[in-house]
Every structure is written in structure tokens, then in C-alpha cells.
Amino acid sequence: MSLEFEKPLLELEGKIDELKKVAESGVDLTGVVRQLERKAEELKHSIYSNLSAWDRVQIARHEQRPKTLDYIRELFTGFHELHGDRHYADDAAVVAGLARFEGRAVLVVGHQKGKDTKENLLRNFGMPAPEGFRKAQRLFIMAQRFGLPIITFVDTSGAYPGIEAEERGQYEAIASSIALMTELTVPILTVVIGEGGSGGALGIAVGDRVLMLEHSVYSVISPEGCATILWRDASKAEQAAATLGLTSETLTKLGLVDEVIHEPLGGAHRDLSLTYKAVQMALSKHLEQLVKLAPDDLVQQRYDKYRAMGRVQREVKV
């Protein structure tokens, strides 16, 4: 999968590879190659330091971008996935389980998109059914019982919009998940690692700290959905993305995101180990701070944090 805005770079990189192959047969192209490599490096910088909101959306949705299970594999030890909501089903769009992060027992929960079509079908493209939120709730309560911090990874285009999901109370599942997270007495750390899609994201994303990878996006509605509503034209998604304020910078400015985790040049998928390291360090720092808080303080601070999220004014009547 190549992204539109990366094409000039990829073409140049392709040319360099070709020249290198030719060079292997004895022709001396060192100078030319070096020159092109410098050019590629410049191009890379100019492309990636001027990413539009829509470019970000593309990166956030990139199939090769690390997913929840990648982070679990790389940053956690002894992970045991736990299944089921104890009511109806196990939803593979949400993975959850116990594991250790830097030796500390925690509950990990995250949306899981697939890396290919087969996995996407299994996991319904990471779009949770009500059972996904209810599995999370069940395990949140268990984590609370045993005093385990909770780490959630957000990566979904949204809750699944299907007949059966509606029948089984998609809205109720999201609401009760959000409400539960506001009152849990254990630390909650959330990282938006890819796409944060509306209520389906928020259902597992009410945290004491909400972190966000630099090129992730988090939006009240998909750019396509927004464009359809505003201009009755889904192809104007690019324009919608620009207005929705879905980037990590804007969300930080609005006070909705606590820290942006910087990504390697070109996005997380271009240097996985750097990405994992960055996420680990961020988690580690915040977790260490949060576990020091008394449960009552934690809950009060979380309440105050969300209480402050709004921009209103008092109307002056003339």
C-alpha cells in the first residue's frame, strides 16, 4: 500500500535502487547515487513536515501501521488474552487481556484492525459490536477489583453500524463503557495509535492520560461522513479532514490530548522499533505518575479533567 503523497519519494527511492543494481555490475555510479539519496532525504523532510490533515488520515489508516497486538507483543510480557462479555459473544474487534508492562501487572484493551483482508474479516475491520464494549467493561471491573492499571489502545474507524449491533444496543454498550471508565478507581492510560473514530473510540478511551501518536487522528465523525453531511459529497473528505480538527496538534491545543508521541519520519510504519520505544517510554512515564495517586484522587482528577472539556461563554444580552 503506498500513500498518494508519498509517491514522488517512492519513485525516487525506486530509481536509486535501480541505479544501485546497475552499479553492482561494475559501473561506477557512486556520485549520482549519493546525489539522489541527498535529494530523497530532502524530499522526505519536505513531504513529512508538511502533512495535511488528510495525509494524516491516510497514515493513520495505513495497513502496515502497528496495531494493538503489535504493541502488546513488543511492549508487554506474559500476555493472556481473555475472551467474552459473559452475555452474548466474544468480539474479535476488541482484544483484551492481562499482561505485564515493565514487570507491573496491567489490563490491556484495544481495538484490533486486521493487517490483511482475512484478518479484517475476522475482526470486522476493528469495528466493535456491543460485545466488544461489554467485554471491556467486564475486564475493567476485574482490573478495578485487583487494583490493576488499565492501558487501552485506540484504533477504529468507529463502532460497527449494522442491524444486529443496533439490535443488541450499540448505543447502550458505548454509554455504559464510557460511564464506567469515568468512575474506575484504577489508573487508565489511553493511546490513540491509529484511527480514533467517534463513540466507538471513546468507548475505551476515557483515560487519566490520553496520549496520541503524532500522525494518528481522532475525530467526532469520519471526514467522509462529515463531507457527506456538510456538502453531500463524500469525495470532499480531504476538505472535511482539514476542518474537523482531528490531528494530534489541534487536539493537544484544545486540551483533549495530554501528550503527543512523536513518530519516526514518514510515520510509525517506517521505523517500527523507534515507534515501540517511543510508546513504551511515554506509557512508562505516565504510568509511574498515576500509580502514585490514591484512588479517590485519581477519580476526582479524572472527573475534573473531563469536566473542563468544553468551550462555552455566557451570552451578554443587549
Add this chain to the structure above:
Amino acid sequence: MSLEFEKPLLELEGKIDELKKVAESGVDLTGVVRQLERKAEELKHSIYSNLSAWDRVQIARHEQRPKTLDYIRELFTGFHELHGDRHYADDAAVVAGLARFEGRAVLVVGHQKGKDTKENLLRNFGMPAPEGFRKAQRLFIMAQRFGLPIITFVDTSGAYPGIEAEERGQYEAIASSIALMTELTVPILTVVIGEGGSGGALGIAVGDRVLMLEHSVYSVISPEGCATILWRDASKAEQAAATLGLTSETLTKLGLVDEVIHEPLGGAHRDLSLTYKAVQMALSKHLEQLVKLAPDDLVQQRYDKYRAMGRVQREVKV
């Protein structure tokens, strides 16, 4: 519907009615009628004071026996039925709602069998699906939040044994309902008004006081089921009924039932207003006692009560 053991009495009563009709046309039959009436009264006593366990099963299952909604209509005011488990469905085999009993706000929950085929189909013959138990649980928790006593009416042949009920975790629904009832901080009064069928009954029948109408039955397995297992012959249900200890007397002796509510001669359906009055008085008495207890004492006493339910001995090894 006439019961087998009642037939001689019903025949005699029919004969008396006939004679009375004849008498209306001028013939003096006063003496004969009076004699037969005396005989009928004696027969009634002799029949109803010698009811076998199997006779009881017949009375307990009688279509005209008062059902949960009858008690709600007669003993409660301002009943508002509340629907749904907030997860999957509303189960009509279990009715639940808020109402007042002698002016006091309470939660009422009960199995509801039908009085005819149509209602039986709607209510699945009073056999709960998992959603019935989960509706009860949701409302138990609400009652606890607001300090409302809980009154449950038990009348089911058992939890529904179907594919979908199993898929949706019938066993889990019953278990969590039982467990919840053991720890609720509000008074729980249970009345077995008809058939108490195994786990499907117990799922709403863990009470601080368990009352039982005289001719109700409460059994670990249906007599038919027991006969099938013991003798591979469902028609030996009568024999099984006798051995299962399912009558109110036996259960009182075993310490599993706190009070037997006496029924009119011939069973509850033969004198409804007497029955309602008797149930009301029993509920009133016990409720008054229970509301005086502090929540912690209530829970502790309930624990102790169930803790004591067992007959074991220490084996003396020789």
C-alpha cells in the same frame, strides 16, 4: 381443567346442582340435597387432607391457580412494569416492576405462566430465558441503590431448555442472579406460589425469608425428569414426586422454607380472596420484620441462613 383426585367430589357436586334444578320446578328435595351436601363436605375434607405429593404437583400446576400478575394486581398498588435486561431482550416469562405494598415502595419480580395457550406462548410457559434472570438482576441492583425491599414470586417449571437459551448462557445468568441475591443489602422476600422448578426457580428465590403456599411444590428436578433418570420411565412421576421431598411440609422440616401459607380447602384457586388475604398477611408480617434490620445484619443473616443449608456428617474411619 379438573384434577384426577377431585373427580369424585366434582361428580357429587354436579349431582347436587342437578337436584337443585329439579327442586326449582317445585319438587321438595331439601332433605336429599342437605344429606348430599354434608357428604360432599366430608368428601372434600377427606380428599384434601390426604393429598399426595403428586396431587400437590397437580394443584401447583393448575391453570386457574393465581399467578404472579394476579398477586401484583390484588396486593400491590401503582405497579409499573419495567422491561428489559439492557443487553439483549425483554423476557415475558419474568415480570418485574416497581409498586407499593401497603404503601411501601418495593420491587416485585416473578415468573409468569400463562392462563391459556395464547398467554403461555407469549410467556414461554413461564420458563425464563437468560434475559429474564438478567432483567431481574438489573432491577435488583436498582432496588438496592434506592433501598427498596424486593418481593419475588416463584412459579416456573424451570429455566427454558433451548438452543438459544444455552447459547446466551443460561447457566451464567442463573449463577450471577443467585450470587447477586446473596449479597444485596435490601430485604428479599420470596413466595413460592406454584411450581418451583430447580435452578430456574432459585434464580429469583434467594431470600431472607422464603415462604411457600401450602400446595405449592419446590423441587430440585421435575418428578417426570427424576423418574426418567431413576427408572427410565417418565410415567413413574407420581412415585418420584413422593421421594423428592417437594412439599411445603418437607421443605419446612428441612429448614429450607421459613413459613407455609395455608390455602383454602381444595387449593388457592377454590377461594381466591382468601388466598390473596393469606399471602398479604404473610408478606406484611415478614416485611415489617426485615425492614428493621441494618443492611449489614441483613446480609450476614442471609449468609448464615444459606450457610446452614446442608446435612453432612463427619465420617468415622474405623
Add this chain to the structure above:
Amino acid sequence: MSIFDKFRKQKPRIDSSEGDAVPAKAPGSDLWVKCSGCGTAVYKKNFQENLKVCEKCGHHHKMTAQERVQQMCDEGSFFEWDSDVISMDPLEFGPEYLNKLQQDRAKTRLSDAVLTGKAKIEGLEVALGVMDFHFRGGSMGSAVGEKITAMMERALELGLPTVMITSSGGARMQEGMLSLMQMARTSAAVRRLNKAGLPYMCILTDPTTAGVAASFASLGDIILAEPGAIVGFSGARVIEQTIRQKLPPGFQTAEFYEKHGFVDKVVKRVELKRTAYELLSLLTRPLEVISES
């Protein structure tokens, strides 16, 4: 005197909206409205006296927040809170959005899509929130979230039960993620009511969907709904696009959700006040013998 005449006395900010019913186009059409359920033309006076419920088909038309207050509260008992809280333009959508807000404020005489305050229902004091679909489709931005959260916090201070009458298409897109966060903010406030043992009742009216359905609207101790009200998370159009087939009739109605276990009771508008009162009394006045009416 119609119910709305009464309201006029009580509060001046009456909206003459016909809800989703439209003025009939015949001559003298200002006296008639056309039912959006069955198309029947109804004499406007009767329509309003009947609480905007069609006498023929029973369709419950949308009400303004003020009409709702009139319907649900004892006369003269409503005292408004936060009437001056308005939204800003945090994403700089620009004057178009601000103008629309201004227009809707003028049209509805509300500061945003919810009216909050203290009121009495059959003598029982409650905190009351009423959403109004006529204000930006009842969408929830910062102002709606703020007013609802503040209302619940006041209910907590005053020890009042809370009644929330909802009508909303969901989050307000133009306020972006701030809008989404109102779901968490309001839900957190509901849980404080729960913890304090104060009853919280939701009354879902047409429509209650998306971000509002998925937050405070489905967290009630008791959830009532008006007949035919559309409830749900995803909109019908989005679902149809996803599954590429038409939705079954009755899908996502109040009755559908009662059957599926998410609504305690579907209650006709005419019975709503009494029902709400009786249920709230059961939770707040446990020992009182109340009269049956």
C-alpha cells in the same frame, strides 16, 4: 384555554413550531396542520390541545422545549438555569456556524439545544433537562454538555431527582472532538447521581440517536420512551449503506428497543407526566401511600 396559552402566561418564550407536522396548504392553512404520520389535516387548536399527538394515527410530533416544560411541569414551577450559556466556535468553522447558532437562538429562544432548570412534577421537585430538536437538530456541543453537566451537579447539591428529556441527532460536528467529549462529561455526572442514590430518569423522544443515545440518554435508572421515537447509535442511512439492504419496518423505534431490552416502558405523551411522577415517587418517597388517579 389550551395548554400553550397557559405556557404563554408562565413564560414568554413560546415557540409556535408545529414540530414535524407541516402547515396544510389549503386556504386558511394557518388553522390546520398536516400530520406527518398519516397525512391527515388536523385543526391546529385540537392538535395543540392534544399535545401534538395525532388523534387519528397517534403519531407523536416533536415539541419545543417550552412546550415540553408546559406539558411536564406544574404550572409556574419551572425555574431556568444557565439560560445564557452558549457555544463558541473552537474549530473556527467561521461566521456561517456562528450565524446559524444565532438564528437558532432567536428561533427557539434557547441558548442552545437544551433547556435546564428546576421544576415540580405533581408537586415533586426535580432537576429537569429538555432537549429541543429545533435547535441544530438537538446536536450536542459544548453548551449542551455544559448545561446538562451543571444541571446534574446542581441536582447533586440539592439532592433532587433528575429527569432528562432527550431529542438529538448526536454530536455537533462543527465543534469537533470537543463535542465528542461531552459524552464523557455528561456520563461522568450521571455516575455521580448514581453514587449519591439520586434517581435519574431518561425520557427518549423522537429522535434520540448517536452521541446522545450513547451517553446520558441510556444511563437512566429508568428509561421511558415516547411511542414511535427513533432511537439508536448509527443512522438508518449509514446502516443501509453498510449492509446494502433496506431496514425492516419498526427498526430502531422505541417499541423495538423495549422488545430488545433497552427501554423500560413506552409511554404515551398524555400519560408521561403521571408516569414519571409515580415512578420517581417510588424511588424518592418509599414509604408514602400515594393516591391512584
Add this chain to the structure above:
Amino acid sequence: MSIFDKFRKQKPRIDSSEGDAVPAKAPGSDLWVKCSGCGTAVYKKNFQENLKVCEKCGHHHKMTAQERVQQMCDEGSFFEWDSDVISMDPLEFGPEYLNKLQQDRAKTRLSDAVLTGKAKIEGLEVALGVMDFHFRGGSMGSAVGEKITAMMERALELGLPTVMITSSGGARMQEGMLSLMQMARTSAAVRRLNKAGLPYMCILTDPTTAGVAASFASLGDIILAEPGAIVGFSGARVIEQTIRQKLPPGFQTAEFYEKHGFVDKVVKRVELKRTAYELLSLLTRPLEVISES
């Protein structure tokens, strides 16, 4: 030295049962058993070394309680509780029932269908209950309920996590309603563990149905199950009679219930000890860095 030889040293009460596998009928059949999953004849020594799991088809055969202790606990760490608690005949079923109990006590060397005690799993001290299907089909009467409840109360006193390995057809009919009440009794004890923040783990083995499934077996903080174990409330025969059709393949298996959301994880017998240990450690030793094996 096979795992069962070890057990013999540790405790004398070894049951030579083959679980549901049957001795093959060929000459020298005492050396061979036939897998009840695929019918393959397996060399008995291998069968037992493989924890009674068929090497060919993976079928998990029933184990005795003592074998289970041997499999799950550190050598020599098991200390039995309430070994002398036996049921009575409260309904006066008569000598036939009492004789059967006596026979099963002799056969299984258990006082009733559950073995309880204190043990160590990879060094972690736990309260452990193991049901044995060979004793009256694992049915739950007063003795089973008493031993399980007492075990949990001891776990509460000692502050130990509890592991309950289930195998049962349900309530014990011959003890009537006293048997049913064991569901409430044991469930109440589980909730005390919950309140104290002590982990409670259920491990469902074949079969775990009816009254046991519908009480303590489904109340675990974590619920593991062995592959292929039948779980459920109603028996397959009863359901088939009710719906008058055959049940689908795989119905009511551990895998079925994992898919339907009621089992956290299906775990092969060979991995059970390590998995149980790791999960319990996560709940009881939150700050410890444990080694991966």
C-alpha cells in the same frame, strides 16, 4: 517415572481409572486403553504420561481428583481439608443410596465428589477444589456444597486465591432441595471472595453442567476450560426433546462457550498449570517481574 507414579508417593489414594477411555479388549488389554474420542488404542503408559490426552486426536479424558492434584500442584504441596465430610440421606432414599455413596467412597477414596485443600502451583499458595466425576457423576449434594463453601471460607481467612476445577452433571437428585440450595450456598461464598479482592479461578473440565455450571463454576474472575469439555445448563437430551431436532455439532463445548463469551480461554491440559499460575500471579503479585518459560 510417570506423573502418576509420583503421585503414588505423595498420596496413597490413587485411582487407576482410565477416565472415559476404556481398556482395549485385545489380549494384553491391561496395557492398552482405547481413546473415547477417536477409538485409537493407546499404550497405557503413554496415555498416562500424556495426562490422559489422546496423542492422536487430542481428546481430553476425565481425570480423577488425585490425578488432577498431581497435574496441577507442586509435588508434595497438597494438604487436604475436610477429608471426612460425607453426605447423609435426608430424604430417606434408603440403603441403596447410602450403599452407592459407600461404594464410591471406596472406589475414589474421596469423601464425596470433591477434593479440597491447600496447595502450591508453581510456588504460589492457593486453595484448591477438584471435583471428581467418578463419584456419583460429580453430583453436588450437601457434602460437596459444604466442602466447597468451607474451602472458600478458609481461603478468605488465609487470604489465598482459590482455584476450582469442576466436573459435574449437576445437583444430586437423591438429596432433593438440599442439593439445590448448595448453589446458593457456594455462590454466596464466592461473592465473599470477590469482596475481599481474592482471585477466584474456575477451570471447567468435561462435563460441567446444570447446577454446578449455574453456580460457582461460572462465577470466576477468570474462567478457563479444557478443550472439548461439555458445559451448559440443560442436558443435550432434554434440549433435543424440547426442540425435537438434533443439536448442531460442537454445541455446548468449551470452544462454543469461548466464542459465545462465557469462557475466557480454552487451555490444553498440558498448559493448564502454567497458565493458571501466570494468570493468578497477575492478580496476586501485581508488581513482580516473572520469568517467561
